[in-house]
Amino acid sequence: MDRLSPLLDRFALTARVFYSGTLCGVTNFEATDEAGHLHVVRQGPLQVQGADRTLIDIEEPSLLFYPRPASHRLRTHRQTGADVVCASVEFGGGLGNPLARALPPLLLIRLADLPALASTLTLLLDEAFDQQSGRQAIVDRLCEVVLVHVLRHTIEHRLMPCGLFAGLADPRLAKAIQAMHDEPARKWTLEELAAHAGMSRARFAVNFRETVGQTPLDYLTDWRIGLAQTLLRKGRPVKIVADEVGYGSAAALARAFSARLGVAPVAWTRRAKGTAARDTSDSGR
Numbered sequence: 001m002d003r004l005s006p007l008l009d010r011f012a013l014t015a016r017v018f019y020s021g022t023l024c025g026v027t028n029f030e031a032t033d034e035a036g037h038l039h040v041v042r043q044g045p046l047q048v049q050g051a052d053r054t055l056i057d058i059e060e061p062s063l064l065f066y067p068r069p070a071s072h073r074l075r076t077h078r079q080t081g082a083d084v085v086c087a088s089v090e091f092g093g094g095l096g097n098p099l100a101r102a103l104p105p106l107l108l109i110r111l112a113d114l115p116a117l118a119s120t121l122t123l124l125l126d127e128a129f130d131q132q133s134g135r136q137a138i139v140d141r142l143c144e145v146v147l148v149h150v151l152r153h154t155i156e157h158r159l160m161p162c163g164l165f166a167g168l169a170d171p172r173l174a175k176a177i178q179a180m181h182d183e184p185a186r187k188w189t190l191e192e193l194a195a196h197a198g199m200s201r202a203r204f205a206v207n208f209r210e211t212v213g214q215t216p217l218d219y220l221t222d223w224r225i226g227l228a229q230t231l232l233r234k235g236r237p238v239k240i241v242a243d244e245v246g247y248g249s250a251a252a253l254a255r256a257f258s259a260r261l262g263v264a265p266v267a268w269t270r271r272a273k274g275t276a277a278r279d280t281s282d283s284g285r
Helices: 005-010 098-102 115-128 135-156 164-169 171-182 190-197 201-212 216-233 238-244 250-261 265-283
Strands: 013-023 026-029 036-043 046-050 055-058 062-066 072-076 082-091 107-110
Touching: 005 171, 013 135, 036 115, 036 135, 062 135, 072 082, 082 115, 082 135, 098 164, 098 216, 107 135, 115 135, 135 164, 164 171, 164 201, 171 190, 171 201, 171 216, 190 201, 190 216, 201 216, 216 238, 216 250, 216 265, 238 250, 238 265, 250 265
Parallel strands: none
Antiparallel strands: 013 082, 026 072, 036 062, 036 082, 046 055, 046 072, 062 107
């Protein structure tokens, strides 16, 4: 069972490498509206300091992934420095993306713990520190491959004790979650979802809440609203979006949307387009 593809099909994952080379001294990374950061450390050592001033020492090749906007800094020795590839990362749907919400503020993984990714990382680092034609396109796509592997690693190694990734790591609950992902517009009942998981209604409800951290139907609502955000960003009319995500009318979607996000779909779309326009303007400077 492919537990990630339905999520990645609905929510595009994009990465953009903006630096590769040797960092020396202190380098600050600011939180943006929706982008996270990926740092692949080929050679250290270096020290990471988050917004809470907690310090983490990196002594060997490692991957640092901030899935959500987070101010942080990398400290290196001024003489020896550290070889690093840095990319900005965006999950489709912005911060409403269930993957972005479910991940911790920082994932730190030694490259030695990602043996299946060894050849991809070698290619990424070779391309990033070279200046061949097409380099940018290649390193961006390779970073996206790296991120998918990180998400897979998070599920397979049960790195998250609670939340979506914990649910996807449970073979029974994953079947119910995938059913919601595949058919968001279906009028799911607790009994139907429990049947997908091969569990009694009561046991399923308890296990789901303890593992994922919310009730199945609350998770379904969040999934639908996240999808609605993605479709609205693409310019789809509210009425069409309402049908596609399981609400019978634009008014019903507006009520659910406002209850979750505190703003109506039309106002949210206007604000999201304004943010995107500003980002495009800033990148062109």
